[in-house]
Amino acid sequence: MVSVDAFAVLAEPTRRRILDRLRRSESSVGDLVDALGMSQPAVSKHLKVLREAGFVTCRTAAQQRIYRIDLRPLRAVDDWLGPYRRMWAAHLDALERHLDSQE
Amino acid sequence: MVSVDAFAVLAEPTRRRILDRLRRSESSVGDLVDALGMSQPAVSKHLKVLREAGFVTCRTAAQQRIYRIDLRPLRAVDDWLGPYRRMWAAHLDALERHLDSQE
DNA sequence: CGCTCATATGCCTATCAAGGAATACAGGCC
DNA sequence: GGCCTGTATTCCTTGATAGGCATATGAGCG
Structure with a gap:
């Protein structure tokens, strides 16, 4: 729950790619998995880091989680x-x- | 020799402290050791990372190395x-x- | 040339982060 | 309630990195 250093979060290239994508439009986890060509668990873990550091928020839409950037x-x-x-x-x-x- | 990611370099709090200090004035390694309260080898290693990523340059002045920020x-x-x-x-x-x- | 000061490097260890595979959980739908 | 889809979590292995200590290098100086 300890707020992680923003720079440490951005140090991961994959996470910057996620942000670059969310900058253009909000996306579900599956969208990001397709876009990044990575396993779903890996993407979910990066999203968790981004979420806990406040870079993204997420809402539940049916069975999907829609992620949105927070600036x-x-x-x-x-x-x-x-x-x-x-x-x-x-x-x-x-x-x-x-x-x-x-x- | 591979140029390391700038974000990865900045992910280290100590390195940001070094930059914050070099922003105000150039310094020798010894100055930084005093300012940071860390062992000299540790500081030298961070300086090496900063140097190889282009964040700092250094010149030799007598027996000292004077480090200077590069923006x-x-x-x-x-x-x-x-x-x-x-x-x-x-x-x-x-x-x-x-x-x-x-x- | 030997000594000293300032800095760099090597070795070692402990910590941590990332990714894969398997699995758990949750929301809709029949 | 059982099933499917989408997402989160756990476990495990592996690679990277920070820091301490000891040591090497290098420039000045007697």
Whole structure:
């Protein structure tokens, strides 16, 4: 139940593929199994990790579970990147000023 | 020599701490050992991972190695986030329009 | 050249995560 | 209630990795 580190969750390429797919549309487990070409248990386990870390939510529709992305953990990652982003933005500004001064 | 996945590199909390520190100023290995309260070999190993993934560069200054951050891999991570960022931006826009229509 | 400081590397161990196969569980349907 | 479909969970094996300790390497300096 301990909230797992968002970066650790994203470290798994398969989980990023799942998110990339859910970004376009919500999907059932079976859809994801087809799309990923992996065993159903493997997919379910990744979904469990994603669920417990808050990256996805799921609802029950008849005998299927429909998974949907939740963006909040990704925004946390984006926030962590903030200070770094400011760094390269500053560098770009400096470059721009430099180029302007060359005119 | 195989370029390791940037997300896998960032999955280690200690490595993120190293980056957070190098973001403020470049440092020698000894500086980082003091700052992190970890054994020197452990720090050197994390630096090796960061180096091979391109997150840091290092130069030799006398008997020290001075490590410096390189932002490029982080920009790659930022790029991966791009489509998701557009999603929540779109949601914010929708919310804004909704609030406007409530006036 | 021997010594020392700063850093890197090797070896070892413990932990953990991923994937497969088998199985359990749950919701519809007859 | 029995059966089928879809999904979750358990068990097991295997590979990767972090960290400590000991040791190697390498640059300066007497």
